[in-house]
Amino acid sequence: MLWACLLLPHLALDGVLRRRPDDDHPLVLVDGPLNARVVVAVNASAHQAGLHIGQRLTTAQALLARFEAIPYDASEVDRWQQFLASVAYRYSSQVVLLPHAIVLEISRSRSLLGEWPTIERHLRHDFSALGFHHRVAAAPTPHAAYVLAGVSDGQAVFTHDAMLHALDDVPLQHSRLPDDAIDALPRMGIRSLGQLLRMPRDGLQRRFGKTLLQAMDRLLGDAPAGFDLFVPPDAxxxxxxxxxxxxxxxxxxxxxxxxxxxxxxxxxxxxxxxxxxxxxxxxxxxxxxxxxxxxxxxxxxxxxxxxxxxxxxxxxxxxxxxxxxxxxxDDLPGFVPAGRDLFDERPANALPFEQLRERLRARLGDRAVYRWGTTIDPRPEHSQRVAVQDESFIEPRARPTWLLERPIPLRGNVHILAGPERLETGWWDGGEMRRDYYIVETTLGQLAWAFCAPDEQSGWMLHGWFA
CATH class of the missing domain: 3.30.1490.100 (DNA polymerase, Y-family, little finger domain)
Structure with a gap:
């Protein structure tokens, strides 16, 4: 298996900044009691002015007279993480939420999406376009990918031995292991993951219990990862x-x-x-x-x-x-992409049809733009109607784009291109008709849909124009 981790180190700040037009005004996020607010995130302008994470708000105000301070909102951080996990869901059905990170299994996606460099490039493009800073790593286990993303952006290991080698020099403070072990092990001379992994397990269990060993086994893939998969909401x-x-x-x-x-x-x-x-x-x-x-x-x-x-x-x-x-x-129906011609001859600045259609409906009203539907009545005057939502227009025979409200005489000579198509129907409601329809070309080069009496080619009546 191969797991990719997208670490989101500035998730809270990115969630705030992306809602605002680009500006260079200093901005910080603050948290804590009202009388002891602490800076938890700073943008580039605030950092250049000397503000930093962990600084008391009163100290920051003494250093910089004017900046914007916004309260840190943990619920917003959770919402942004779930949103990004929904975006990552397009790459894998196995997506996991970890603190300030998203992990996804991608080995089963490589046959469709390409090898890891291609997948990494697409992931980075998607997250950058959305305005979120990130660090990316890949490894055979999700916890190893999580650890490696915290120490080296872009690192990818594909085998178990390569993973062990990459983890060997990782400092304990970046190992994502239990806090009590991270605090105690340096006093025992253990400062890297490699040193810890080579220690006798019996001694570690006596000193730290099963919690540390379980975390190490999950890191190396010797135990189940122990987390629930994320599923995007339906609303x-x-x-x-x-x-x-x-x-x-x-x-x-x-x-x-x-x-x-x-x-x-x-x-x-x-x-x-x-x-x-x-x-x-x-x-x-x-x-x-x-x-x-x-x-x-x-x-x-x-x-x-x-x-x-x-x-x-x-x-x-x-x-x-x-x-x-x-x-x-509230409703998220399925989506079928519209077909596109291989050689699209539209001008480069032409609007896609869907965008033009919705722009016209928004400007002119919902009833100004609609699609045609068909009826079971074969008579041209009664064969078309305004379609209801989600209904496709299916017309197996050639019919004009512009159908006249009532036929009118067609003067002049015509050149027959196709036909006849005989319509003999309407007996059930008193509107009986017998006509031979043709596709004809007028002397001006127009394509028309016209009819005449059966077995005759004179007395033409125009019923519609082809686009």
Missing amino acids: VDWRIELSHEVENIAALVFPLKRMMGDLAAYLSGRDGGVQRFVLQLEHREGEATRVPVGMLSPERDADVLFEAARGRLEQVQLPSPVLSLRLIV
């Missing part, structure tokens, strides 16, 4: 706290784009899509403003989701300033 309920009260819809575009990008990454990990979701704009007082978003088919492209949501959002009149943005998704 989404995310909330973004805005840094200030927002009175203009335009100011919600950045957090909305980030949220839709996260939703697309989450859906990709589940190999699913979304067709309907709700945005809630939460205010200081009164009920939240609900903005329902619906699409003609399940989608998971970030641009399509963003265009659909922004179009609905731009039509909202805010009753009061917005404090937070919430996304609620």
